[in-house]
Amino acid sequence: MSEQLHQKMGLSDQEYALILHLMGREPNELELGMFSVMWSEHCSYKCSKKVLQSLPTEGDQILLGPGENAGIVDIGEGLAVAFKMESHNHPSAIEPYQGAATGVGGIVRDIFTMGARPIALLNSLRFGPLHYPRVQYLFEGVVAGIAGYGNCIGIPTVGGETWFDPAYQGNPLVNVMCAGVLPASRIARGQARGPGNTVILVGARTGRDGLHGVTFASEGLDETSEAQRPAVQVGDPFMEKLLLEACLEAIEKELVAGIQDLGGAGLTCATSEMSSRAGSGMIIHLDRVPCREEDMSPYEIMLSESQERMLLVVENENIKAVQDIFTRWGLEFSAIGQVTGDGLLQIYHRGEKVGELAADFLCENAPVYDLPDQEPPYYQKLKSYDMQAVPQPDDLEEAFLELLASPNIASKQWIYRQYDYMVRTCTAQGPGGDAAVLRIRGTAKGLAFSADGNGRYVYLDPYKGGMIAVLEAARNVAAAGAKPLAITNCLNFGNPTRPQIYWQFKHAVKGMAEACRALGTPVTGGNVSFYNETSGEAIFPTPVVGMLGLLENLSCQVQKGWRRASDRVYLLGDLAGSLAGSEYLYALHGVLAGDMPLPDLERAAFLHQFLGEAAASKVITSAHDLSDGGLLTALAEASFAGGFGVEISLPHPENVRLDELLFGEGQSRVLVGVSLEKERDFLTLIRSYQLPWQLLGEVKGEKLTVRIQEEEPLIDLSLERVKAAWEEVISCCLD
Amino acid sequence: MTAWKAEIQVTYKKSVLDPQGVAVEKALGALGYDHVEKVRIGKYMELLLHAESEEKARSQVEEMCQRLLTNPVIEDYEYRLQPVSLERGTGQTGS
Numbered sequence: 031m032s033e034q035l036h037q038k039m040g041l042s043d044q045e046y047a048l049i050l051h052l053m054g055r056e057p058n059e060l061e062l063g064m065f066s067v068m069w070s071e072h073c074s075y076k077c078s079k080k081v082l083q084s085l086p087t088e089g090d091q092i093l094l095g096p097g098e099n100a101g102i103v104d105i106g107e108g109l110a111v112a113f114k115m116e117s118h119n120h121p122s123a124i125e126p127y128q129g130a131a132t133g134v135g136g137i138v139r140d141i142f143t144m145g146a147r148p149i150a151l152l153n154s155l156r157f158g159p160l161h162y163p164r165v166q167y168l169f170e171g172v173v174a175g176i177a178g179y180g181n182c183i184g185i186p187t188v189g190g191e192t193w194f195d196p197a198y199q200g201n202p203l204v205n206v207m208c209a210g211v212l213p214a215s216r217i218a219r220g221q222a223r224g225p226g227n228t229v230i231l232v233g234a235r236t237g238r239d240g241l242h243g244v245t246f247a248s249e250g251l252d253e254t255s256e257a258q259r260p261a262v263q264v265g266d267p268f269m270e271k272l273l274l275e276a277c278l279e280a281i282e283k284e285l286v287a288g289i290q291d292l293g294g295a296g297l298t299c300a301t302s303e304m305s306s307r308a309g310s311g312m313i314i315h316l317d318r319v320p321c322r323e324e325d326m327s328p329y330e331i332m333l334s335e336s337q338e339r340m341l342l343v344v345e346n347e348n349i350k351a352v353q354d355i356f357t358r359w360g361l362e363f364s365a366i367g368q369v370t371g372d373g374l375l376q377i378y379h380r381g382e383k384v385g386e387l388a389a390d391f392l393c394e395n396a397p398v399y400d401l402p403d404q405e406p407p408y409y410q411k412l413k414s415y416d417m418q419a420v421p422q423p424d425d426l427e428e429a430f431l432e433l434l435a436s437p438n439i440a441s442k443q444w445i446y447r448q449y450d451y452m453v454r455t456c457t458a459q460g461p462g463g464d465a466a467v468l469r470i471r472g473t474a475k476g477l478a479f480s481a482d483g484n485g486r487y488v489y490l491d492p493y494k495g496g497m498i499a500v501l502e503a504a505r506n507v508a509a510a511g512a513k514p515l516a517i518t519n520c521l522n523f524g525n526p527t528r529p530q531i532y533w534q535f536k537h538a539v540k541g542m543a544e545a546c547r548a549l550g551t552p553v554t555g556g557n558v559s560f561y562n563e564t565s566g567e568a569i570f571p572t573p574v575v576g577m578l579g580l581l582e583n584l585s586c587q588v589q590k591g592w593r594r595a596s597d598r599v600y601l602l603g604d605l606a607g608s609l610a611g612s613e614y615l616y617a618l619h620g621v622l623a624g625d626m627p628l629p630d631l632e633r634a635a636f637l638h639q640f641l642g643e644a645a646a647s648k649v650i651t652s653a654h655d656l657s658d659g660g661l662l663t664a665l666a667e668a669s670f671a672g673g674f675g676v677e678i679s680l681p682h683p684e685n686v687r688l689d690e691l692l693f694g695e696g697q698s699r700v701l702v703g704v705s706l707e708k709e710r711d712f713l714t715l716i717r718s719y720q721l722p723w724q725l726l727g728e729v730k731g732e733k734l735t736v737r738i739q740e741e742e743p744l745i746d747l748s749l750e751r752v753k754a755a756w757e758e759v760i761s762c763c764l765d
Numbered sequence: 766m767t768a769w770k771a772e773i774q775v776t777y778k779k780s781v782l783d784p785q786g787v788a789v790e791k792a793l794g795a796l797g798y799d800h801v802e803k804v805r806i807g808k809y810m811e812l813l814l815h816a817e818s819e820e821k822a823r824s825q826v827e828e829m830c831q832r833l834l835t836n837p838v839i840e841d842y843e844y845r846l847q848p849v850s851l852e853r854g855t856g857q858t859g860s
Contacts, residue, residue, distance in 0.1 A: 125839060128839060234782070237780060237781075239780050239782060262838055262839055263781075263782065264783075264784065265782075266787070268784070337782070360791065
C-alpha cells in the first residue's frame with residue numbers, strides 16, 4: 031500500500047528504497063510525509079546542490095553564508111545586513127493575491143528570524159503578454175498582493191523589475207527579496223542548541239492550509255493545478271507585524287537560544303533543520319500545538335504550512351520572560367517539546383509515539399543528484415542567426431517611440447505607485463531608478479539594492495546570461511555610487527530532469543559564479559525554483575540576482591536623472607551595443623536570436639570601482655546604466671527622471687548599423703552627467719582607469735536630439751512626446 | 766421568463782485562515798465575550814436574474830459564482846434562489 035503512497039507523495043522508487051535503508055523499517059504515513067516534503071527539491075536542493083557548490087560564498091565581508099535562513103554581510107560600525115530572495119511562483123500562478131502576499135510574508139520572516147529588522151522589500155516579476163485576460167488577472171493580483179502585505183506590515187517596497195514575455199504566460203515568476211539590519215554581534219541562529227531546552231511554537235494557529243505546498247512547488251503546472259486548491263495559504267500581515275516585534279524583542283533581550291520560521295514544509299522543516307544544524311534532536315507533542323480546526327491528524331499538523339508561525343528554542347529559565355513578551359503582543363505561545371541530545375525527532379500525539387526518525391535523515395541524508403545535461407538544439411541555431419536578415423527601420427523616430435512603448439521598457443509606475451515605498455522614512459531612492467537606496471539611521475551610510483535578471487539572454491546563452499544577470503545587478507548599485515558587496519539569488523528554471531533544462535541551469539550558474547568571483551560579490555544564499563513549466567513548456571531560464579551595495583556616505587549617492595542644463599553627457603563603455611537578444615529585436619522585429627558578446631568581467635569591475643570613486647569625489651552629477659533598449663532608451667530615461675532634454679552627437683563607426691548604435695544592448699555601459707566645473711576632475715579620474723569613454727553631448731532644453739556627427743538629426747522629438755509614448759503603457763494595457 | 770432572486774453567501778473555505786474572523790473573535794474576547802469561538806466573516810450578495818426555469822437560473826448563478834462573484838481557490842459559497850413576481854417589467858424601459 032505504501033508503495034503507491036510514496037509515489038503519490040512525489041518520492042521515486044529509489045528514494046523510497048533509500049528511506050527503507052535509512053530507517054531499517056517501513057515508515058508510517060507521517061514519517062513518509064515528512065520525507066516527502068523534506069526531500070522535495072524546494073527543501074533539499076537535491077537536483078541543484080552539486081551545481082550550486084561552484085558559487086563563491088566567502089569573503090571578508092561575509093559574516094554568514096548560505097545554509098541559514100538568510101545570509102549576513104558586514105557593513106562596518108558594528109552593523110550587518112541580512113538579505114535574501116525567494117520565489118513564490120507556483121502559489122502565485124494559482125491564487126495571485128495570496129500567493130504573492132504570503133511570498134512577502136515568508137521572506138520577511140526569513141530576515142527577522144536572523145534578528146534583523148527588515149528595512150526594505152524588492153521584487154522581480156515575470157508575466158505573459160498583458161493583452162491576455164488571464165495574464166492581467168495574475169499581474170493585477172500579484173501586484174496587489176505584494177502591496178497588500180508589504181504596506182500593511184510597514185516595510186517599504188523600494189524596487190524591483192517586471193518583465194513580460196510569452197515564455198511566462200502560464201507560469202508567472204514572483205521573486206521577492208527582503209533586507210534587514212542587525213548588530214553584527216547578535217546574529218540569531220536556526221539551531222536547536224542545548225538538550226533540555228524547551229521548544230516553543232509562537233504566532234498564529236495551525237490549520238489545514240498549504241498541505242504539501244512544497245511538493246506542489248516541485249512539480250510542473252498543468253490544467254489540474256487549480257484543483258489542488260488547499261495548497262494555497264492566506265496571509266495575515268498584521269499578525270506578522272506582531273510576530274516580528276515580539277521575536278525581535280526576545281532576540282534583543284537575548285532570551286532565545288535558537289529561532290526559525292515555519293515556511294515550506296512547516297513544522298517538519300523547522301524541527302528537523304534546527305536539530306540537524308545543531309546535531310541535536312527533539313521530542314515534540316503535537317496535541318500541544320494550537321490548532322485552528324478540530325481533529326487535525328499528526329500528519330496534518332506536521333505538514334501544515336499555515337503562515338505567521340515561528341519555532342523558538344528557549345532555555346528553561348527564560349521561558350517566563352519569553353512568554354510575557356508573546357502574550358503582550360497577543361500571540362499564541364505553546365511549549366510543544368524539548369531539545370534532546372540523541373539526534374532523533376520523536377513525535378507524540380495524545381500520549382502515543384506517532385513517529386520517530388533521525389533529523390539528519392530528512393536533511394543531511396537527502397539524496398543529491400547529478401543529472402544528465404545536453405545542449406538544446408536551438409542553442410547553435412539561434413546563435414548563428416544572420417542579423418542582416420533584420421531590416422533597418424526607415425523611420426528611426428517611429429522605431430524609437432515604439433520601443434519605448436514596449437511594456438518591458440515602458441514606465442512601471444502603475445506597479446510601484448501601489449507600493450508604500452516611503453514608510454519608515456529611510457528611502458533615499460525609491461522605485462524607478464537604477465537601484466533603491468536606503469539610509470541607515472544613526473550612521474552616515476546608505477544601502478543600495480537591485481534585483482535583475484534577463485531570461486531572454488539566459489535562454490540564448492545560459493553562460494553569458496548568468497554572467498550578465500550578476501553584472502547588471504552590480505552595475506545598478508554601482509551607478510548609485512555604492513560598492514557591490516554580495517548577492518542573493520532566485521534561480522527559476524524548468525524541469526531539471528530534462529537534460530536540456532539541466533544544461534541551461536548548469537551553464538547559467540557557471541556564468542554567475544565567474545561573474546561573482548570577478549566582482550568580489552559572493553553569494554549569501556537564495557533559492558532554486560524548478561519545474562516552472564506549463565503543460566511541458568518551460569519558462570526562459572531566469573536566474574534573478576539581488577545585489578547589496580554599500581554607500582559609505584549617503585550624501586554621495588547618485589541618481590539617474592540629469593541634474594542641470596549645460597551638464598556634459600559622457601558615455602562610459604562601448605559606443606555600440608549588440609542586437610542579440612535585445613528588446614529592440616524582439617519588440618520591433620519579433621526575433622529572439624543572436625550571439626551576445628562575451629562580457630569583459632575585468633572591465634566591469636573597473637567600471638564599478640570608477641563609479642564608486644566618481645560618486646565619492648562628486649565629479650559626476652548623474653549616472654544611469656544602459657540596459658534594455660540600449661543607448662537611446664537610457665538617454666530618454668535620464669531625461670524623464672531629470673526633466674531636461676539632451677542634445678547628442680554620435681560618431682558612426684564603420685560596420686555598425688544605426689539601429690545597433692541606437693538600440694543595441696551590451697554590458698558595462700553607463701551614461702554620466704558631468705558639470706562644467708568638475709569636467710577636468712572627471713577627465714583626470716576617468717583617464718586613470720582603463721575604460722573606454724566618450725563625450726556625447728550636453729543636457730539642454732526640452733527636446734531629445736540625436737545626430738550623427740554634424741548631420742541633420744536622426745531623432746528630434748520633444749521630451750513631452752517621447753514621455754507620452756512611455757508613460758501610460760501598462761495602465762492602457764489593463765483598461 | 767421568470768425573475769429569480771439569488772442570495773449568495775461567500776466565506777473563506779474551512780481550511781483557509783480568516784484573519785478578519787480571528788481579529789473579531791479576539792476583540793469579542795477582549796470585551797468579555799470569551800465564550801465565543803469560530804468567528805467567520807464573509808460577504809453577502811443578492812441579485813435578480815431572469816431565466817426560464819429554476820434549473821437554468823441555478824446553473825447561471827453557479828457559473829457567475831465560479832467566474833466572478835467568488836474566488837473558488839480560497840472561498841466557498843452557498844446561495845438561495847427564490848422566484849420573484851414583478852409588477853413591472855424591470856430593465857425593459859429602454860433607457
